[in-house]
Amino acid sequence: MKKIVVVGGVAGGMSFATRYRRLNESDHIIVIDKGPYVSFANCGLPYYVAGEIENRSDLLVADRDMLENRFNLDIRTNHEVIAVDSVKKEITVKNDSEISTISYDSLVLSPGAKAFIPNEVKDKPNVHTVRNIPDVDAIMEGKDIKSALVIGAGFIGLEMVESFVTRGVKVNLVELADEVLAPFDPEMAIMARNELIRNGVGVHTGTSVKELKGNKAILNDGTELDADMVIVSVGVSPETAFLEGSGIELGMRGGIVVDEAYQTSVNDIYAVGDAIIVKNQINQEDALISLASPANRQGRQLADNLSGIANANKGSIGTAIVRIFDLSFASTGLNEKQIPDAKVIHLLGKSHAGYYPESEPIHMKVLFDESTNLILGAQAIGKKGADKRIDVIATAIKAGMSIDSLQELELSYAPPFGSAKDIVNMAGYVAHNIINGITNTVQWHEVRSEMNKGSILLDVRSKEERKTVGFIKGSIGIELDSLRNNLDLLDKSKDIIVHCQSGVRSYNAERILRQNGFNVRNLDGSFALYSRILPGEVESVL
Ligand code: FAD
DSSP: OOEEEEEOOSHHHHHHHHHHHHHOSSSEEEEEOSSSOSSBOGGGHHHHHHTSSOOGGGGBSSOHHHHHHHHOEEEETTOEEEEEETTTTEEEEEETTEEEEEEOSEEEEOOOEEEOOOGGGTTOTTEEOOSSHHHHHHHHHTTTOSEEEEEOOSHHHHHHHHHHHHTTOEEEEEESSSSSOTTSOHHHHHHHHHHHHHTTOEEEESOOEEEEETTEEEETTSOEEEOSEEEEOSOEEEOOGGGTTSOOOBOGGGOBOOOTTOBOSSTTEEEOGGGBOEEBTTTOOEEOOOOHHHHHHHHHHHHHHTTTOOOOOOOBOOOEEEEETTEEEEEEEOOTTTOTTSEEEEEEEESSOTTSTTOOEEEEEEEEOTTTOBEEEEEEEESSSHHHHHHHHHHHHHTTOBGGGGGGOOOOOOTTTOOTTOHHHHHHHHHHHHHTTSOOEEOGGGHHHHHHTTOEEEEOSOHHHHHHHOEETTOEEOOGGGSGGGGGGSOTTSOEEEEOSSSHHHHHHHHHHHHTTOOEEEETTHHHHHHHHOGGGEEOOO
């Protein structure tokens, strides 16, 4: 009988322990967690604060009795591992003030990642982080607060913003970066900002909290905000301080270095979850990816490996989603900030057939490598269906599919559910056109400099649209359906950038112009995207 000791009893650790039990009936499995609970739903915590998850007990995914009875796990909560001795093969554990040691044959580490707290707000009484049930218990004690300040506009921060607004609390959000929602590129993330503002949230970007004075926060730009409660969500780092002196190799931001079988640099010690350094499967670089799906998968794969079933960690791509009020923001892979030389496609589609009631727009961005045509990442935003599209693209990335092969995907379709040409297929069609030189695109951030160099910006929407929706400063208008008869209005010696509202009509215009000898490119994302990210460049009076 082997003695397997697991440190951390939530996503990675419990996934390991239960799978290992199913494969090894007789081994002794001890699961140690410094908190009062194991196997709880950390991802559900913000929704409990919002009141959407009404019962606190629903956060306990598997209760202790069940884990002990069904899986014969020896669970030790409120036990903190404070040291690992890999020579003696034992760990030192603190329970209240009592210190003891536990020996192991194999040690599995899944200690997760802890929230980073900036010095300016450290140790202040009304400052909270959100990681576990005691954290939300403390937040719920302040039920009657009138104002909340959330620091950090990442996924958890934004979920907490929404939770407080749902509870009727006035919320301000402070983010050091220039835009909220860092995994998204600015022309996409601005939709998150707009949605927050639409719901009454005070959004303060490009600044940080200088000082907390009672229930007031003073920002670096001098702004003073009410802050009965402060939530800090500015990022996490692997919780590995207790491994100091263990001989286990740590890498970026204290992450545990493991091989493909999750073996650390020390024999018989393995690690999974948020605490490990993984390979980003897209660029093969080291990465820390704090997400539940990889943590669960890794725990399971490690159980296989320790049971004689090879199951290698192929890496992660970081697929994630967050709901911000009425909109979902889903993303996978890398963004343009990470790979500025990626080829980019913006699309505006529908959640299902536009002629069937209640379809909603989906804004999507897909990035690919022009030399290999491999998909590098995607972002999708919409009231409905963004999750499905990103899940399909994430699957395509994991399968190593090229962008043009998205044409081949046969996705379930009837009018209430999708479109015969789904927006994912459309990404494949557009990419195929780009790859084959049928269309040539220009990005929103390139337009002004191209115009300064002499390019003509041609708007092929109707006069009526230009009048009611507005138009890009310096553009000229010739409606698509009269373009063939007005080609002589355009100077063939000049480059032309053509746009419409979404990019579809302008693609047709591009084809007409190209076949008539014009040098023309289509504005990717067209007016819808351009006016969203650069509203100051839009004129509203003809
Ligand atoms: P954890 O699940 O964090 O478990 C680690 C455990 O180890 C903790 O219970 C900790 O107490 C214990 N521990 C640490 N050090 C010691 C020690 N020295 N001794 C004993 N015990 C120790 N991911 C998503 O994909 N989607 C989401 O919607 C999502 N929402 C989230 C919302 C919140 C509020 C939070 C906090 C996280 C969310 N995540 C989400 C991230 C996801 O929960 C984590 O990626 C996942 O739980 C990581 O699993 P893990 O096993 O590595 O660490």
